[in-house]
Amino acid sequence: xxxxxxxxxxxxxxxxxxxxxxxxxxxxxxxxxxxxxxxxxxxxxxxxxxxxxxxxxxxxxxxxxxxxxxxxxxxxxxxxxxxxxxxxxxxxxxxx
Numbered sequence: 614x615x616x617x618x619x620x621x622x623x624x625x626x627x628x629x630x631x632x633x634x635x636x637x638x639x640x641x642x643x644x645x646x647x648x649x650x651x652x653x654x655x656x657x658x659x660x661x662x663x664x665x666x667x668x669x670x671x672x673x674x675x676x677x678x679x680x681x682x683x684x685x686x687x688x689x690x691x692x693x694x695x696x697x698x699x700x701x702x703x704x705x706x707x708x709x
Contacts, residue, residue, distance in 0.1 A: 626672045628682030639673030643685050646670045650680035651688030658688070 622634040626643070642658060643650035644667060651658060661667035674680040677687075677695075686703075687695035 623673065625675050626679070626683055628679050630683050632672070635675075637675065640676055641674045641680055643672045643674060643680060644670050645672050648685045649688050650674055650677070650685040651691040655688055655691035657690040 620636060622636065623638045624632050625635055625637075625639050626632055640653070641650050642653050642655070644658075647670075658667060662671075674683070674685075686699050689696040689700075
């Protein structure tokens, strides 16, 4: 229809690590190089973005399960509980 803007599309990283376009925005963001995922309002990520960094490596995920399946770990700043659980599991130590 004339005058109507096209529906936005979003590029999300899938569990296989491949980016795909979709109609739904991601619920989590991440850093491709560090393989970390976190909330979209993560203060640490937002500070890095404000300094002009991070944006080139930014990825987005539909949900936490997809981020984990793609090989990303939780952010220690904005997801401290998930990070502690991941850390304990990755080091073989018990829960903190």
